[in-house]
Amino acid sequence: MNENSPSRSPEATTRFVERFAAVMTESGMQRTASRVFAAIVSSDDASMTSAELSERLGISPAAVSGAIRYLVQVGLVGRERDPGTRRDRYRVHDDVWYTTFAQRDATLVRWENALREGADSLGRDTPAGARLAETIEFFEFVQAELATMMERWRTLQDQRRAEAAGAAGVAAAGAAAAGSGEKAARDD
Numbered sequence: 001m002n003e004n005s006p007s008r009s010p011e012a013t014t015r016f017v018e019r020f021a022a023v024m025t026e027s028g029m030q031r032t033a034s035r036v037f038a039a040i041v042s043s044d045d046a047s048m049t050s051a052e053l054s055e056r057l058g059i060s061p062a063a064v065s066g067a068i069r070y071l072v073q074v075g076l077v078g079r080e081r082d083p084g085t086r087r088d089r090y091r092v093h094d095d096v097w098y099t100t101f102a103q104r105d106a107t108l109v110r111w112e113n114a115l116r117e118g119a120d121s122l123g124r125d126t127p128a129g130a131r132l133a134e135t136i137e138f139f140e141f142v143q144a145e146l147a148t149m150m151e152r153w154r155t156l157q158d159q160r161r162a163e164a165a166g167a168a169g170v171a172a173a174g175a176a177a178a179g180s181g182e183k184a185a186r187d188d
Helices: 011-028 031-041 050-057 061-073 096-122 127-187
Strands: 045-047 077-081 086-092
Touching: 011 031, 031 045, 031 050, 031 061, 031 086, 045 050, 050 061, 050 086, 061 077, 061 086, 096 127
Parallel strands: none
Antiparallel strands: 045 086, 077 086
């Protein structure tokens, strides 16, 4: 669906962008970065230029630039050249949520290693050391569950893609057969 399609309400899109941005901001993301990310996510091709973002959100190009810098740094969007121009286009990565969670797993490993050093330094038999040891156990549990969950997600996505490809193949074969039948009828 095109952003300018009559079935898409610009007001509904704006409400979604602002509501999703507010939720992300409440979760700790910078406000402008949240709005920019929500705007890109809500576009049909998951990409926008700086000028499009500035116009859609009513913010300065400098504000867009700062937000994009942050979003690129945290891996939520990528930068690519707009074909035939010198403009950059900012795109939400494919599998952005999968990648984000995978990166969080690496962060948990770093935290776990630091906590392990702390538990050893403080002594696991002290209240502080015991608390850190329990936190390490929690992180180990989360990592194991996250790895299993991520694998199940990949399997589910592969199944969905295979089903979609199969359905598209059946539809194409049906259209080709219908076209052949029409041609044969015309030839008669």
